[in-house]
Amino acid sequence: MADTSDTRTPAQIEADIKRRREVLAETLDEIGVRVHPKTIVGDAKAKVAANIDHTVGRAYVQVNRAVSQVRAQFVDEDGAPRLERVVPVALAVVGVVGLLALSTRRRKG
Numbered sequence: 001m002a003d004t005s006d007t008r009t010p011a012q013i014e015a016d017i018k019r020r021r022e023v024l025a026e027t028l029d030e031i032g033v034r035v036h037p038k039t040i041v042g043d044a045k046a047k048v049a050a051n052i053d054h055t056v057g058r059a060y061v062q063v064n065r066a067v068s069q070v071r072a073q074f075v076d077e078d079g080a081p082r083l084e085r086v087v088p089v090a091l092a093v094v095g096v097v098g099l100l101a102l103s104t105r106r107r108k109g
Contacts, residue, residue, distance in 0.1 A: 006013070033039055074085050 008016070074082055074089070076082055
């Protein structure tokens with residue numbers, strides 16, 4: 001059998017009840033804030049922003065890595081351009097631009 005005797009005074013019981021009500025009121029306030037539509041929307045926006053920031057950060061790292069690899073192909077350790085690689089690429093770019101210019105002139109004429 002359970003012991004039903006309570007050695008607390010009525011004042012102590014009332015104080016315990018008051019304290020419990022305050023804790024419950026705080027808990028209900030927290031629940032009310034958490035389930036409020038503005039809070040839910042704000043949390044969702046924060047998650048999306050964090051995911052976007054993470055994705056952008058990863059993309060930045062990938063682009064930075066690719067640029068560094070391309071730079072390493074055209075520049076030596078001293079920072080001087082590698083002419084044996086720069087000249088053919090420059091000629092190819094000039095050729096492509098020239099072909100594009102010729103093709104646009106032919107279409108107009």
